[in-house]
Amino acid sequence: MTSEPTRIPIEAEATEQANNKVQRDEKGRLLPGASLNPGGRPPRKWTWKQLLEEAFEEEDETGQPAKQIAVRKLVQKTKEGDVLAFREAMDRMDGKATQGVDVTSAGKEVGTVDAMIAAMEASRSARE
Numbered sequence: 001m002t003s004e005p006t007r008i009p010i011e012a013e014a015t016e017q018a019n020n021k022v023q024r025d026e027k028g029r030l031l032p033g034a035s036l037n038p039g040g041r042p043p044r045k046w047t048w049k050q051l052l053e054e055a056f057e058e059e060d061e062t063g064q065p066a067k068q069i070a071v072r073k074l075v076q077k078t079k080e081g082d083v084l085a086f087r088e089a090m091d092r093m094d095g096k097a098t099q100g101v102d103v104t105s106a107g108k109e110v111g112t113v114d115a116m117i118a119a120m121e122a123s124r125s126a127r128e
Contacts (some may be wrong), residue, residue: 023034056067077085
């Protein structure tokens, strides 16, 4: 014997929506600016950064902080020829390498937005 799920009467749903003051249009969609979660997401009690900082400050049985042990392991892997370890070490010391982007159009340098608008308007008026 299966039981039917309990249904809330339509009047109760309407009363609940009125109490929550959720603004909806005639199709039931939220109106601009309306929110189902006006308070926002509650803040976390912890962050990954905080947890990592605390873990790296912990000392092993010799009294060395975990961050010193991690650096020594990274250097050891670099000495063993691990390219990813080398790249990580270099990124930490020198910063990540930047990559330039060449903005051109058909080999010609693209000018300012004003120049592009002027060119579009000139092209439009030439067609008319």
